[in-house]
Amino acid sequence: MTRMLVNAASLVVCPPDTPGVLGEIPDAAMVWDAGIIRWVGRRRDLPSSYRELPAEAVVDAEQSLVIPGLVDCHTHLAFAGWREDEFAQRCRGADYLEIARAGGGILRTVEDTRRAGVDELVLRVLGFLQQMVRLGITTVECKSGYGLDLANELKLLEVYRRAGRRTAVRLVRTLLAAHVVPPEFRTRRSEYLELICGEIIPQAAEQRLASFCDVFVDEGAFTVEEARRVLVTGLRHGLRAKLHADQLSNTGAAQLAAELHAVSADHLEHSGAEARQAMARAGVVAVALPIASLYLRQRPLVARDWIDMGVPLAVATDFNPGSAPSFDLRLAMMLACTLCGMTPAEALQGATIHAARAIGMAEEVGSLEVGKRADFVLLDVPNVNHYLYHLGSDVVRATYVGGRSVYQRSSA
Ligand SMILES: [Zn+2]
Structure with missing residues (x-):
């Protein structure tokens, strides 16, 4: 009609x-x-x-x-538990890496999430989505990354697939097996990379569970060399590249995003001018995640540096139970203005058309x-x-x- x-x-x-x-x-x-x-x-x-x-x-x-309709192009939507006690610790001055080393952080959520069943996680995701719709969000990118083994990474992508069938919101799935090295592989990280490249990526691709492959490059996560290996493997299996880049330090990850023609590079708080130039040339979308900067009390991205260089700048929530426990994309846009220096008009473009580009959907939505x-x-x-x-x-x-x-x- x-x-x-x-x-x-x-x-x-x-x-x-x-x-x-x-x-x-x-x-x-x-x-x-x-x-x-x-x-x-x-x-x-x-x-x-x-x-x-x-x-x-x-x-x-x-x-x-x-x-x-707003597009949240970066979330970690499926997880079990919360980490509000770590929030209180950080408010008292503990830092993110310190908490992670003491067994908190991402690995704590991994433990909780591995124990959770598919149905329970689907219901939780649907609950979040219901609230996101009330904020005007109609498309959501969602990452795995709290499973960190073959069965649990595929489980999380399956959670999104099932949730996607029960919601009007458009869901886009990203494999983030390279979020951190799981505890059982702490002393043999190359074996974990072997597992990602030899089993998790091929199976996720074969079962059509993901469109994108993402890597968290930073101190305490993966190196640029490791990320190159994972993302190149993903590309060979038809998964387009995304990157968590330069959030806590300048690692060269943004340059890698340009080299691999990644669809987006996200965070980028510590990237330099050369990386910006390379991303502009390669057509990589930059994604600002100011809610994480606010919660971690860390340096936000300087929006003008990217916009002046001609890089499309998206805005997303990074919704996750640690560094960004909010799916309020309007709040992210407001912070993109106040912390990053975008105008409200640029921030709205960031959460609509540029966010759509950051998930390869600009022909359809945004x-x-x-x-x-x-x-x-x-x-x-x-x-x-x-x-x-x-x-x-x-x-x-x-x-x-x-x-x-x-x-x-x-x-x-
Ligand atoms: Zn993230």
Whole structure:
């Protein structure tokens, strides 16, 4: 059925081209059919063929601001347990690596997650997604990485596959077996790399459980050389490369992302100018994760360095139980402004069109253009600046995925 949105105070297109240019259309209308946008523009320019649609086919935006469905292009969504005690320790001054060395950190979540069953994890993921939809999030990249052995890494990807069948949210799966070296391989890390390259990647690819392969490169995780080996193996099996790069120190991982034409390099707080240049040339999307910088009280990425270099800069939550225990993408966008120096318009592009690029979905989602999926959000705010300026209120009136309502605020 052909359907139409009318009475939007303004519709924010988020075209891919120019940093900070959102292509806002005042008094807009949008038409879709079979979940795909067919027409978008000023209501007064609506083609006559759409003027006679029956009332039940028309969605009244009631003067809200319409933005594309938000894309969270970096999450660690499936995990068991939380780590709020470590949060309290860090507030007292303990550092991330110190906690990890004492048996906390990622490995603690690995222990909890290995013990959890598929059904339990699916329900938890669905619970998170339900709350994310209320924030206007319609596409989510989700990583494994708390299994760290063949059975448990595949289990986590299977959790996402099953959850994906039970939610309207679009899920994109990434294998992150190279998150950290699991305890049983601590003294034989090369054997763990052997397991990743010889078994986990081939099986994840063969079972079509993942689209991307990611590696956490940093002190306490993997080296650039190890990452090259894992990502090249992933590429051979059809998994596109992503990287956790230069979060805690400048390791050269961003350069590796450029060398391998990774779809994205994420974190990048400590990358240098050469890496930025190389990523710009290679067309790698940079992903800012300011919630992690805030929680770890570490140096945030300097957005202007990347934008001026011509690198598309996405914004994501990095949702995980340690360094970023929030899936609030609006908060991430606000922090991208206040900590990283993006404008609100750039931050919104970062969580829509650039985030879509960071997961290879820019042809489908991330902007409200003809031919793309009708994923959109109705907001009770006067403009984009206000959306990221006055935090704390419940501004999402409704969320649509593929032209279908997946959330309506009860008071709306
Ligand atoms: Zn991450």
